[in-house]
Every structure is written in structure tokens, then in C-alpha cells.
Amino acid sequence: MEIKDLSDFLRADPRFTTRRKWLILSELVYTPTGEKVEEGFRYFTCPAESLTAALARRDFAAIAKLPFALDGEGEPDTSAVRLDLAYTASGAIAAFQPVEYRDHVPTCLSACLLLEGAEAQALRDTLREIDQSS
Numbered sequence: 001m002e003i004k005d006l007s008d009f010l011r012a013d014p015r016f017t018t019r020r021k022w023l024i025l026s027e028l029v030y031t032p033t034g035e036k037v038e039e040g041f042r043y044f045t046c047p048a049e050s051l052t053a054a055l056a057r058r059d060f061a062a063i064a065k066l067p068f069a070l071d072g073e074g075e076p077d078t079s080a081v082r083l084d085l086a087y088t089a090s091g092a093i094a095a096f097q098p099v100e101y102r103d104h105v106p107t108c109l110s111a112c113l114l115l116e117g118a119e120a121q122a123l124r125d126t127l128r129e130i131d132q133s134s
Contacts (some may be wrong), residue, residue, distance in 0.1 A: 003108040006097040007039065007086040013114075028086075035088040040131035043069035048100040051081055052109050055098055059081040060126050067131070076132035082106070085131055091124030092116065 010016050010028060016037065018026045028037040044051055045067045054062040069079035080102075086095040092114050098109040115123070128134065 005108055006112050009112040030088050030093050032084045033092045037086050040085045040133035042083050042130045042132050044081045045069050045079050048081045060123055083107050087127045091121035093122040096123055
């Protein structure tokens, strides 16, 4: 069975809808709260197993401590290991998926992890810190 990437996983879930924004753009919305879903990512310089093990344990403090990929000036950079993220501003949901580039092709390492309610809310600030796209 093929693992869907995070964006496709969320779009296939009935708790999410796509809302048109202007003429050609759209945004993903978490239907229960009506909030826009922010999608982001973080690149790491650790082995993929370190990231997947911490995610399997739901140890988000450990994920935040993994070495981020940074360039020579200390700015966010890319690497072979990435964590895709999705979340709402209020913390109603948090979603994660580890990805590894193999021969320059992004490969999902596990199914998406989607958290809601109090568990997601507790990660609101951590997600903003981890997300290098914002």
C-alpha cells in the first residue's frame, strides 16, 4: 500500500475542505473550526531513524532538539531528512509526516500522524518554532 503524502492525506480526510481564495488560489480549511490549515516543513541533519523514532513515540520535545539543517550563516537550509507539518493557528490540529530524499526523490517514511484537541493544542508553540517555512 502506497503512503499518501501529508497534503493528499489531509485533502482526502472529510474533516478538511478546500476553500477558493481569489480566482485561481485555494486554501485547506479544518472544517470543525473553519480555520485555514498552515502547511510547513523542517529539514534535519540527523539520520531519518532519529526523526521517525521520536515521532513514533510522539516525543515532540525530542524532535525540537534534533539538529536542524542550517547553512554557513545559521539560516535554515535543506537536507535529505524533512518533517512535513500542518497545523491551525489555534492549535486545533497538528499533523506530521517524515520524509527522506532518496536519489533526489522525496519518499514518505511513514503514514501521517494527525492530532486533534488538547494533544494538538499543547504543540501549538512547538510547531511554530519547528516550522522553517514561516
